[in-house]
Amino acid sequence: MSTGKIVLALDGMGGDHAPDVVVNGADIARERHPGTSFLLFGDEARLKALVDKRKGLAQVLEIVPAEDAVLAGDKPSFALRRRRKSSMWLAVEAAAQGRADTVVSAGNTGALLAISMFAMRMLDGADRPALASFMPTARGESVMLDLGANLECDADNLAQFAVMGSVFAQILLGLDKPKVGLLNVGSEELKGHEEVRQAAAWLRREDSPVSFHGFVEGNDIGAGVADVVVTDGFTGNIALKSIEGTAKLYTQFVRDAFRTSTLAKLGYLFASGAWSKLRMRVDPRRYNGGVFLGLNGVCVKSHGGTDALGFAYAIGVAVDLVRYEYKSKLVEGLARLREISSAAEAPAASLQATGGTA
Structure with a gap:
């Protein structure tokens, strides 16, 4: 079991109720999983206003500006070509490059899969990723x-x-x-x-x-x-x-x-x-928190319509996958x-x- 500090990259603008749900979910997860920290990607002004309302959250969270966001109606191919400055892309990239241990997003499922496959690649011995949940x-x-x-x-x-x-x-x-x-x-x-x-x-x-x-x-x-x-x-x-x-x-x-x-x-x-x-x-x-298994990295997909508690559970899934x-x-x-x-x-x-x- 890994006992080191875990860093999670969060797509702050992904999901039906982002960024509120993402920030509030991170605040719940902060208390449930001591020792974790967050890189939160998205609209800096909107995110900072929400983070500042949560006492103690700013101490374990860094906001990383992203000028774009993947939309619910974006096709995966469009997201790959045209959303490279989006919160989703930058969050996945942080996990792929080792600046974060895992990424969590409630955004467009097809786009998240395509971007993750491109940025993380597949593990040796895995031909395709599989979406799993419990x-x-x-x-x-x-x-x-x-x-x-x-x-x-x-x-x-x-x-x-x-x-x-x-x-x-x-x-x-x-x-x-x-x-x-x-x-x-x-x-x-x-x-x-x-x-x-x-x-x-x-x-x-x-x-x-x-x-x-x-x-x-x-x-x-x-x-x-x-x-x-x-x-x-x-x-x-x-x-x-x-x-x-x-x-x-x-x-x-x-x-x-x-x-x-x-x-x-x-x-x-x-x-x-x-x-x-x-x-x-x-x-x-x-039971929120589907995972794209087989990638050379950990990518957790939260349900797009979940609330803060549901998003916190998805973060918990990501933490456990890294910790164990x-x-x-x-x-x-x-x-x-x-x-x-x-x-x-x-x-x-x-x-x-x-x-x-x-």
Whole structure:
């Protein structure tokens, strides 16, 4: 575990409610994570006015002027070409160049991914970044990836995501050997596309860098059957939005039910303590902070519409990834995966060289 001072680069102008949420979130995080400091990028005059209202925040925060900002409607290619003086670009650049240990932004997701890939590059052994986050389950919490960064993935990508997710779960959920599952249309070994079956074959090996559970289905996600659920970004994003939509629908149903009569309203009052615990358990702010895994750096994406508390949770994710040396552990896991892949490819190459005979 790293015990040194952690410096975070914050995109002060990213998000639906920036810069207020960013500054207030940093103030909450300052108290939760002593020893951290911040580089805050954005409109100097607006940021200073907000920082000065928070007693003690200026002592651990430096405002770095940025004359531009990435807009919500900017395409990633436009942000790469035309937003090089933006708060997002300068914050990512600070982390990429080592002036900060990590970057946190609530801004445009596509632009943040594109800028981070350009500035940070990929780790050796990782072909693509995967957007990962964690969510509540019947058994606690689980990690899910990819949530939308890659719409199509091959077996190599899925196997790499499994390693990334396993390391992420070790750090964020405190698990020694998190169980990793591949999302599929069934639990049987013959189910699913060839890419999914091939990735499963690599992960099942005795020398696998992850504790592989096997295939999991959609209803296993909320049940917490696996600590890490791996899939392509197309399926993962649909699954995530379906879970979020179902949760909102259920909440609305409950509210409507308690409004049906005076007796129902009284029942709600008597159960108010239990409902408060439930709201806290599923509060999306507690699970705020998606991470682009596989980059040669730590980049955390906060939800654009979050409040100060939610942004503080995203900062907490970034702090933990740095403190518990996520990057070095991921490098080790990816190296072991490459060894497995090379060992699996060697017999196939030998067989081709001999004309297909053993």
